[in-house]
Amino acid sequence: MIFCSLYSGSSGNSIFVGSEKTKILVDAGLTGKSIISALENIGEDPRELNGILITHEHSDHVKGAGIMSRKFDIPIFANEKTWIAMERCLGNIKSHNIRLVEKDFTIRDMEITAFRVPHDAVACRGYTIFHGGKKISIATDIGVFTEEIRNNIMESDLVLLESNHDVEMLKFGPYPYDLKRRVLSEVGHLSNVDAGKAALEILKQGSKKIVLGHLSGTNNIPELAFKTVENIFLEEKLSIGQGLDVDLALASRIRPSSYTEV
Numbered sequence: 001m002i003f004c005s006l007y008s009g010s011s012g013n014s015i016f017v018g019s020e021k022t023k024i025l026v027d028a029g030l031t032g033k034s035i036i037s038a039l040e041n042i043g044e045d046p047r048e049l050n051g052i053l054i055t056h057e058h059s060d061h062v063k064g065a066g067i068m069s070r071k072f073d074i075p076i077f078a079n080e081k082t083w084i085a086m087e088r089c090l091g092n093i094k095s096h097n098i099r100l101v102e103k104d105f106t107i108r109d110m111e112i113t114a115f116r117v118p119h120d121a122v123a124c125r126g127y128t129i130f131h132g133g134k135k136i137s138i139a140t141d142i143g144v145f146t147e148e149i150r151n152n153i154m155e156s157d158l159v160l161l162e163s164n165h166d167v168e169m170l171k172f173g174p175y176p177y178d179l180k181r182r183v184l185s186e187v188g189h190l191s192n193v194d195a196g197k198a199a200l201e202i203l204k205q206g207s208k209k210i211v212l213g214h215l216s217g218t219n220n221i222p223e224l225a226f227k228t229v230e231n232i233f234l235e236e237k238l239s240i241g242q243g244l245d246v247d248l249a250l251a252s253r254i255r256p257s258s259y260t261e262v
Contacts, residue, residue: 001131003158003260006038008140008213009253012060015138015160016044019131022108024051025068026127026138029060032067038256047072051099051107054078055141056121057086066090075099077107079114081123115152118143120187128152134262136160140214143186145198154205157262160251161199163212163229164189165219173219189214192225196232203238203246211258213251222250 002018012030016023016039023044028035039046052065052074066089069076077099078086099105104113111130118124119141126139126149137153140162153159170180170191183189190198199210212225230240230248238245249258 001129001134001136001262003136003160003211003258003262004042004256005160005211005213005251005258006035006042006256007253008160008215008251010060010164010214010216010218011253012063013140013214014038014064016042017110017129017136018044019109022050022110022131023048024053024107024110024129025049026053027055027061028052028065028068029058029063032064032071035064035068042256042259049074052076053112053127054082054086055117055126055138056119056124057082057089058121058141059089061141062086062089066093069093069097073097077101077105077112079123079125082121082125085122113152116146116148117141118146118187119189120182120185126152128156136262142190143188145190145194145201150198150201150205153202153207156202156207158209158211158260159199159202159207160211160213161195161202162190162214163192163195163220163225164214165191165216166221166224166228167191167193169221169224170216170219175218183219189216192220192228193232195225196229199229199246200232200236208245209247209249209260209262211249211251211260215250215253217253222252226250
């Protein structure tokens, strides 16, 4: 499979995953124009997309989903509660492109499992995508790293894991108090330190490629997120780099990145 983060951050999220016969997006949280441009930049044709998976209804995950579906006749996959919550944002979607899914489903030659993640949305989900003996997992918008998340993403060939904020930057930053409490809560977002701790657990269960994503543009710095997680690995005497104990990468908030074949 091919994995590429088109955009990953508080300003919008969209992930491309492709196989020999199937091409999908996980989320479409920017304008249709931005998503089309990003796909073309990595050599992909948006007319060939076979589906858009939605993690939850927040605008930074669904903003362009309706536009993409209408323009290219793409099915949108989400659980029933999420569909109800995001319908108004999506606009009019053709009935054959409304796909209600709960746990396990297929899109052509990809097998997909949805799993619960703790976030302040009606029914937020992460996804694991299987094809040809390979497994890609996407786990962002996580208030706390749960056993359900761990059990679903174990032994993945690649994991996109949230590393949203630096706690001190958030505490002393410009967000209002209520929003700070929300981000720090168990239905908020995973901090850099907690991402590092979660990544250690992931590594122990057979994964080697970790991509840090969904960074805040206000409460994080890419270099800080990377260094925080890297230091946690180094404390455990892990070697970092392609072909070593762990291959660690960052997903950009503003441009396609992490184009990887697994």
